[in-house]
Amino acid sequence: TWQSVPLAPPDSIFKLTAAYKSDTFPQKVNLGVGAYRDDSNKPWVLPVVKKATNILLNDPALDHEYLPITGLPEFNSAAAKLILGKDSVALREQRVASSQTISGTGANHLGALFLSRFYTFNGPKQIYLSNPTWANHHAIFKNVGIEPVDYAYFDPKTVGLDFDGFISALKSAPERSPFLLHACAHNPTGVDPTEEQWEKIADVFLQKKHFAFFDCAYQGFASGDLDRDAWAVRYFEGRNVPMLVCQSFAKNAGLYGERVGALHFIGVDKAATERIKSQVSVLQRSEISNPPSHGARIMALIMNDEALFEQWKEDIRTMAHRIIDMRKKLHHVLTQELHTPGNWDHILRQIGMFSFTGLNAAQSAAMVEKAHIYMTGNGRISMTGINSKNLHYVAESLDKAVKG
């Protein structure tokens, strides 16, 4: 039995982390990591999360019963309000079907599974994914029998958005095609459309009746402002683009391992939304029965209490502003001190945890092999791996890699 099971390659990010861990070079740096690190390169438990955890631990009524199939109701309602905004028309009209999920990955999976079962595809089961995208998107859709198709997104020449390519992909796709959109802080490029560009993108979605499959893994973490990072999602909802939103609390609450997330469908009316919710519930039941309670309870406390919510926003600003500060400093050292060849303004323009440096595969490999700075071969660096102690070393190594 199982003799014919082939060996799968290791996940490239986890492989990179293992190589970093076993490296004994004192100045080694991990720029592959997809999690926040503070200025001492340590994971950061948000003070508001500590506070909420203490409240939970001291609650004599706390038990470990199962949650409902679609999760903790007070978490779901607060999560929907967080992403769609308090003025959301869909929320007011009770047209949002929310379900708690196994973080953002689980939300993507459940959304993909639902599409595979219930979406009326115009031709073969396909979803359009930005080129490039979070690698797991490909696997998640393939797992449920939906074939990923690339749409133009990143322009290596400008290290920015290929807006014309994106628009023509939207126009040339068959009507009613699902397109996956990163709500903010595009992974892996850090390149987002501007508000004006989102407006034009929404125009084409409406013309072509496309479906927007929003993945929102970095709300607040990108700009430091929860509302600003939800702009595109709220704009699309306001224009009545057919859509769903996958939401993760891994990054913005530092709850990576607790697996806190949600999936929100916007329905056309209340009755249709109830039907969606009933089917999401059937799917969820067969997959996980019901989601885990601990992280959802923490987030429900934080989002439903005014003082805790304010403190969360402060903690989010701490994380986002450290990253933005590192972008400014890295840009300054490269351009003003080292006079590294090329234009580095994209480091400032890009948003969120990741930055596409523009380094090619050979230069990225040189960073790993010569400088012991661990990064992926596509030139992506995680800004959270940079801190005041290693900033100069990272900049000098980038400079050397570029000069060859």
Ligand code: PMP
């Ligand atoms: N979507 C994107 C674009 C991501 O970058 C991530 C995290 N790397 C996720 C979803 C899901 O992460 P999690 O399951 O930890 O919430």
